[in-house]
Amino acid sequence: MRGRALLTICLMLVTTAACSQETGPSDSLVARAVGSNKLTIGIRFDQPGLSQRTVDGRYVGFDVDVAKYVAAELGVDADRITWHDSKPSSRETDITSGTTDLMVASYSITEKRKQMVAFAGPYFDTGQDLLVRLRSTDITGPENLNGRKLCAVGGTTSAEQVRDKFAQAVQLVEYPRYQDCVTALLAQQVDAVTTDDVILAGYVAQNPELLRVVGKPFSAEKYGVGLRKGDDEGRAAVARAIQKMISSGDWLASLNRNIGPSGYRIPPPPQVTER
Secondary structure, three states: OOHHHHHHHHHOOOOOOOHHHHHOOOOOHHHHHHHOOOEEEEEEEEEEOOEEEEEOEEEOOOOHHHHHHHHHHOOOOOHHHHEEEEEHHHHEEEEEEEOOOEEEEOEEEHHHHHHOOOEEEEEEOOOOEEEEOOOOOOOOHHHOOOEEEEEEEEOOOHHHHHHHHHOOOOOEEEEOOOOOOOOHHHHOOEEEEEEEEEHHHHHHHHOOEEEEEOOOOOOEEEEEEEEOOOOHHHHHHHHHHHHHHHHHOOOHOOOOOOOOHOOOOOOOOOEEEOE
C-alpha cells in the first residue's frame, strides 16, 4: 500500500509539472521581472515607425519605446530584454505558452482575444485604413475595392473586414509580412494594402513619392500590452507604467520621433484602464 501511495504521489507530481510546462509560467509578471531581472517581449520586426529591426541589429520604434519603458518600470533594463518576433497568428500562443512575458506588437484589444490573454492599456488609438499607390486617385475608400486585389498579413482580420462590410467582390491576397504586401503594391501585383493607419504611415515615410494612405479610417483600434490571463498584479503594474509614460511626456516624444516624420496626425493619449 505504501509503495502504491508513493507511486500515486509521483505520478501527480509529474502530471503537475507537465501541465505547468504546457500552460506557461504560473507566477506573476512582476515576480518574474524581479526574480530574474529579464523579460522576453514580443514585437514585430517589420513595422517602420512602430517596431523594426535595423540592419545593424537595433530595435527601434514607438512600440519598442513603450516596451522598454514598461520593462524599466518593472526593474528590467533594456539590455536585459530579449526581443521576440511575434507574428499576428502566434501572438496569443506566444503569451499563453510563456514564450513571451509581454506582447507590444500593434496588438488591438478585442473581446475575442481577451478570452485568451489579458491586456493593459490601451497605449494608442488608431484605425484601419488603406495604403495605395500615389497615382491611384480612384481609390478613396474600401468601397472602391470591388474587383481589385487587397493585400493583408495572414492571421489578421483586416482584409476580411473590408470584404464583409464594404466590398464583397474584393480579391484577398495574404503575405506573411506587411513589407511583402508593400512590395507587391509597388510592383502593381495588388491594388491596396490594409491594416492600421499608423502602420501604413511608416511605409509612406519610406516611399513618399510612390505611396499614400487614403486617410479615411473605417474602424477603431486600441493597442494594448498583452500578458498572461489572470495576472491582475502584472496588468495593473503595466497600466501604471503606460500612464506614467504618458504623463511624463515620453509617450508624445516617442511618437513625434518615430511617427511624426511620416506626416501622420498623432492622436491624443488614450484613457488607460487597469481592467
